[in-house]
Amino acid sequence: MSDSMQTLEGHTQSEYKYGWSTELDMDTLPKGLTEDTVRAISARKNEPEWLLEWRLEAFRHWQQMEEPVWANVKFPPINYQDIIYFAAPKKKLNSLEEADPELLEMFDKLGVPIEERKVLAGVAVDAVVDSVSVATTFKKDLAKLGIVFSSFSEAVHSHPELVREYLGSVVPAKDNYFAALNSAVFSDGSFCYIPEGVKCPMELSTYFRINAANTGQFERTLIVAEKGSTVSYLEGCTAPMRDENQLHAAVVEIYAKEDANVKYSTVQNWYPGDKEGKGGIYNFVTKRGICAGDRSKISWTQVETGSAITWKYPSCILKGDDSIGEFYSVAVTNNHQQADTGTKMIHLGKNTKSTIISKGISAGRSNNSYRGLVKIGKRADGAQNFSQCDSLLMGDKCGAHTFPYLEVDNPGARVEHEATTSKIGEDQLFYCQQRGLSEEDAINMIVNGYCKEVFNELPMEFAVEAQKLLAISLEGSVG
Amino acid sequence: MADQEKILDHLSEVFHAFESGLNGKAQSTLHHFQKESFASLKQYQFPDRKHEDWKYTIVQNIIAPPYTLADVNPRVEIEDIPGLDTYKLVVSNGQLLWDHIDPALKDAGIRLMRFDNMLDDESMRKDFNRVIKAERPSSNQAFAYLNFAFQSGAFAIDIPSGFILDKPIEIRIVHDGTDTTFSHPLYFIRAQKSSEVTIIERFEKNNSALSADHQGLINASAYLSVDKNASVTHYRWQNLPATYRLVNILAAQQERDSRFTSYAFDIGGQSVRNNIHVELEDSNTYSSLQAAYMAKNKQSIDHQTRINHKVPHCESHELYKGIIDDQASGAFNGKVLVHPDAQKTNAFQQNDSLVLSPHARMNSKPQLEIFADDVKCSHGATIGQLDQKSLFYLMSRGLQKEAAKHMLTAAFLAEVLDTVTIEPLSEYIRTKMSIDV
């Protein structure tokens, strides 16, 4: 191996910088999962009877289900009785001023603005620590427009009719093993409702932090966009470095009506485990949106750099005619990380369009798979899909796999798929260096160029964050 | 196969008649070449429909009529392409008409020679053999041998090292007669090191033809040797009468740093089969194959392409665009082979078709066979109808349906025509394909 490739490897051996934990005074349930656990969670949230019933039904169904096995993802069996299903900072907050200084400090350290005066212009934040939402900013400003943006548990009480109507409408409680588990034990999350014709004036953002040890995080996000509304939603996350694996099984549901436009961006940076593959988050997430109305649009953008294992397929059900689904993804795996991610585009309506751009980067001994389904239903005349799946390899011990599934039941549909696999070549590095660029600048330039189509889809501040994150994930010094 | 035997028996008769007319040239190098070629034809035979490359053009339909050799019609009349200045050559029923040769060509700085003289020129013959050898292991070889066997009026052109020919060479190819006849045009062009040449090949109707509804087959072959750093651009315009069948072979062999560009435009003929084969012998070559075609009535136009990437750092592009209307049929079968040693190959292949009628058929098979791991290759095919929304849009602005259709089909083919750099030629083809928007 030449020097430049060694440096390249060196660049990929960096530390996780959000790995510290904070001492917070916590209210936790004991480890283990029974009906009583589900009842205890529901009781703590003072939930209405229908929601408890909904949870219990999901739980009973989950007990009958078998944990899925995936060909390209390997991990020891999860002991579901060894997990804490509820942990919350004890102090109940009425305003941010009452917040635990430790908590404020924690978000400060993470760089997440939860104090409104410090907030970046144009971003409202819902901060979720372990199982509960601790702060939601700009609520009042948004309420003036009729926008509901709050923690899930709050929405259950303030807007029960909305929650009841849409909860489980896109991802049913029994959808899959982890969705069922989430439905039974989810503790909090974000709820967002955009009324008819309203264009949400700021980015809405949820920040997730797993802090407590031995805890699973099961949050649920529900976004409902009424006719002609528009919203852009961001999600970020981190976790402390711990030797054990922690489970994160979230559900995100998006419901878009006629002419609604929802953009959902994720920068996922859960703790990935150490260089030997010890610890890290199991990120098993179900994200799905339905374009229920004609001409509606849902766009998923994700930058996945963290987690020991990532298993997620943000999907779109394109039910309305002329509706549009998009999926833009950068997934980086390093060391022993495993990622199996992609999307499902289900075309049901006429002239529905979907675009899939997936960029995988594998370094170290990691494995990175794209798994995507494009399904064109019988009635989806004129449906179009374009998929592009590129893989970039750094070093020769990592793997990249592409599994596109195309199911076309309508002869008038147009489905295009492109795939490439390439190596960050010594040729490319040498070329840049021969023009006077340092090795680090050269690597940065090449990798960011490779991801550009996806970064272009992110909101500005997030795109900058994503670029930095990529640099941190793949290099030693940049920060 | 009984049919095949019948056909070969008939061809043997025609060949013996041809031989007996050779008059004293029976011992020549050429005759030797003819005899050998006929023997090879009998040995290899014509491909049948089971052959993958001949799925969409029925060989029997092309070769079954009992053809006889056509006599030369020295009266050839073809319209000039307005504004195009070229060195003109005329090939009538397979024979180069020496008294029709553009006098300016004598002083142009290149060598034009009869095929039999070429066979006696050691260096030319060596290069010719090299190029045809590369073409031989193909499903078209029966047609290649048929062409060689009946060879009499072929020619060769030699472009000397470093020479840049100032005007294109225009080769006008016609066929006519009164009986059911075939002819076998053939030429070989050698572009030596760092030379540059442009060929415009025109398959046209002879306005002084002996008969208006004459049935016939043109079995044409052209071989090109593109030496180091040389540039050859080859245009083929085909507007034959609707009663003619055409089998066409174009084979190019490219040496290091050379460039080869081919354009094929077809609107005429009854059953047209175009075979193009590019053999890349050394690295850093550029090859571009493009075609635009329109098939109407019961026409069939079949394109077969083969690009053989044997060495690293070569680049090839293919863009084939066709419009198929009425009960016509089209086929594209493109092969790009990338051998294990051909690292850093860039190869792109695209075939787009517009099918305008429910009875028209198009078969597209873009194929990439890649055995190297550091390459950039792509291929694609689209087969579609005219976009109804666009059509509606144009009509809503007051255009007649036909005019709107016309505008859209023209736009479809323009992608190929826009890259033709010889303006009068591009204009001429646009007019003939009625895509002068």
Added chain:
Amino acid sequence: METENNNMTPLLEIKDLHVSVNGEPILKGLSLTVSKGEVHAIMGPNGSGKSTLANVLAGREEYEVDSGSILYNGQDLLELDVNERALEGIFLAFQYPVEIPGVSNSNFLKSIINARRVHQGLPELNALEMLKYIQGKMESIEMDKNLLKRSLNDGFSGGEKKRNEILQMSLLEPSLSILDETDSGLDIDALRIVADGVNQLKSEDRAFIVVTHYQRLLNHIIPDYVHVLSDGKIVASGDKHLAEKLEAEGYDWIRETNSMTA
């Protein structure tokens, strides 16, 4: 070989250079002196070591220098990293320019121009100055401005790639430009543009090493010296007439002369 004796340190001084790749010797005692203001053409059959020489000067790692020395402006070139050599004014126009998808050509050009300027102690150019500078040079080599927006060399034709190399050379204004078969595969019009790029840059302070297969290029870039490289050594040197002789007669006579003297 001789160079003009002008009391100044030669720009480049290669002495008895031995280079191997994967243990196999390629250059076997090559010596060459290049002074400012000169154009040296290197010709020779395939595998004679022409490209190796170009790559060693640029600092490619697979090329192992076994013995000998290279002085650049009196300084030991072999001590410098690839990018340090570039910043010191050595430019290699690649035989096969590399494609980097997603990195826009304009962004790349800005980065390399500013990297050089910072190294020279000059202020970085702002966006407007940069655009003006780049577009001016593009015009002078008849390059399509749309190529700025595209990814670096990605999907460029062979001719466009070579032109992009010449553009970078014009923008960086290197002291020593090495053109590794930049003319190969170009038609006559593209060749003229490459030659113009070199001729525009020619000055008393700069030198060029032009590696080529074809004498044709040397009708447009007139070399002061022509060297024939064979089996890792310079076996003949002369002026442009040597190139004409090589074009007409090939390399065999050199090999014969060489084996007779050996």
